[in-house]
Amino acid sequence: MIERLVVLGATGDLSGRFLMPALAALRAAGHLGDGFRLTGASRQDWTDEEFREWITEWLDRHDGGIQAGVRQAVVRSAHYQRADVTDPESVRAVVAGDEPVALYLALPPALFPRVVSALRSAGLPPGSRIALEKPFGEDLDSARELNALLAELVPEQAVFRVDHFLAMTTVQNVLGSRLANRVLEPLWNSTHIAEVEIVWDESLALEGRAGYYDHVGALKDMVQNHLLQVFCLVAMEPPVTLGERDLRDRKVDVLRSVRLLTEYDVVHRTRRARYAEGRIGGHDVPSYIDEEGVDPRRGTETFAEVELELDSWRWAGTTFRLRSGKGLGTDRKEVAVKFRAVPHLPFRHSGEVAPNVLRFGLEPEGLTLDLMGTGSRSGHLTELELSAGMEPAELPPYGRLLLDVLRGDPALSIRGDEAEEAWRVLTPVLTAWERNLVPLEEYPAGSDGPAPRDPYAPGPLPREALLHEETALPTEPGDGGS
Incomplete structure (x- = not known):
């Protein structure tokens, strides 16, 4: 199981409303241990502490009754790096390391081709996985082009085209x-x-x-x-x-x-x-x-x-x-x-x-x-x-999907040919x-x-x-x- 999650676009609405509460649910259910680490990357010039305060605010808004210990564990696991997610050198600094990472693109879908191209140029640690939100492409041709880019980045088994339904x-x-x-x-x-x-x-x-x-x-x-x-x-x-x-x-x-x-x-x-x-x-x-x-x-x-x-x-x-x-x-x-x-x-x-x-x-x-x-x-x-x-x-939909990404089970994600x-x-x-x-x-x-x-x-x-x-x-x- 991968223990490092990197969220590109980490300061956006999707990350705050769904991904942060999902991580809290995974921690509360015992699926995440003390070794888990969260890296958030976005354009904002934030410090670790500012990012942690932002996470705390979103978790406080969540109506799921998150326990104080769970909230603190998620916040402690978080680190922040300012990055241009379309620039290879910038994203290389975010994903640097020998251990595999799980990348979540919490970004506008129009950016996916440029981000995937930047990640391909930067290179990912062996065994890494990538998750993308819908819509996957804007039409048949763009979906095929994005599939081709992803195939140059990681194997199909490591691509998670997320649909929370x-x-x-x-x-x-x-x-x-x-x-x-x-x-x-x-x-x-x-x-x-x-x-x-x-x-x-x-x-x-x-x-x-x-x-x-x-x-x-x-x-x-x-x-x-x-x-x-x-x-x-x-x-x-x-x-x-x-x-x-x-x-x-x-x-x-x-x-x-x-x-x-x-x-x-x-x-x-x-x-x-x-x-x-x-x-x-x-x-x-x-x-x-x-x-x-x-x-x-x-x-x-x-x-x-x-x-x-x-x-x-x-x-x-x-x-x-x-x-x-x-x-x-x-x-x-x-x-x-x-x-x-x-x-x-x-x-x-x-x-x-x-x-x-x-x-x-x-x-x-x-x-x-x-x-x-x-x-x-x-x-x-x-x-x-x-x-x-x-x-x-036991878990909200995004909690289930994040767990599948970390564990490497793509059954509930959309395969490339299915998207096309x-x-x-x-x-x-x-x-x-x-x-x-x-x-x-x-x-x-x-x-x-x-x-x-x-x-x-x-x-x-x-x-x-x-x-x-x-x-x-x-x-x-x-x-x-x-």
Whole structure:
């Protein structure tokens, strides 16, 4: 286990909000000993003491009830070095030494290529590992280029492309529910499941994040990484083991089996929108384009929805709907598995029967099953709900991921080919949206999102495009977008 963690960009929000509390959780659980050392590097001209005071302030803000002894141990382990993380000589001084280091790039993703190039020139101690936050690249081509740079720095087994959704308790429980229960696995296919919704709707609006979000949008910020990762766990074939090779091979199989969207598909099976002014929780919210730092000319979406289908024995005929939106009236963060109706109802007064739905709550965590049963009146059906809470996890998601980096277990990180396949799946959507083939709708802040589509309304595609429905962008895994 590596005992030295180097955080580049150590004075940023990600480091304070997530990494420092994660280290405290690891120390409290006994995973970090007195030999552990933390080196923070950033542009600020700080001393060790100033960095330690900063860590203390963030840990004091944390609501996890960190014990004083744990806080002191984390603070004592910390040292600081001023560095230009894109300069080889500067980063060489940070990583100098004979023992391996675990590097965490808590930096804007746009800096990753320059930082990795600097690290390659500087050189790392043998056995070192590197962790990067999402999004991994800005498109398929940039993801391939970043993978090539990383391959020159460390072996693939030492690269941790972090997605904290994979360490969430309920996301892990998707696997547990599927693979450990005989009552579910025989039903986990298109014969019994009509559709799966993977949703991350939040009432939170932009909240001052324009510097990042206005360059990314909902599709790249949430769908391309977090939601596609959950999608892989829901749809993959049972792996032989949960080891890194078996688990990640099956996830890549899912992405490779996704039927690429044609232009016609993108128009009729994807949506994009942004919130207009409204009210959320009794507070006035300005329209997205009026938020500070937003450039309306970018046409950034705050709501994205994509419907996917898989060309596989298990899932042919099932729709997977991935959706994420900001500034909505209510939070809805779940995986909803909707089963098909029974072939015959013998009840005299059944009326409209709601489908059985198995819901994995992502935040708050929980498990719910919507069923139908007989009510107090003979021959009448009523809706039932079975629910179960989740035991608190020993570690927060970032604690689990940091422990995996220090121990060298990449099972919950994203492999290089998987990152590229995820971009390949959404390349047709990005290409069509850039060409404005899908209108950018609006919805009032505090609403349920854009209004439902009129199923009889004509599609916005020109006639020439409708005559070429089989044109996919791209047509093969190795092709780029048009």
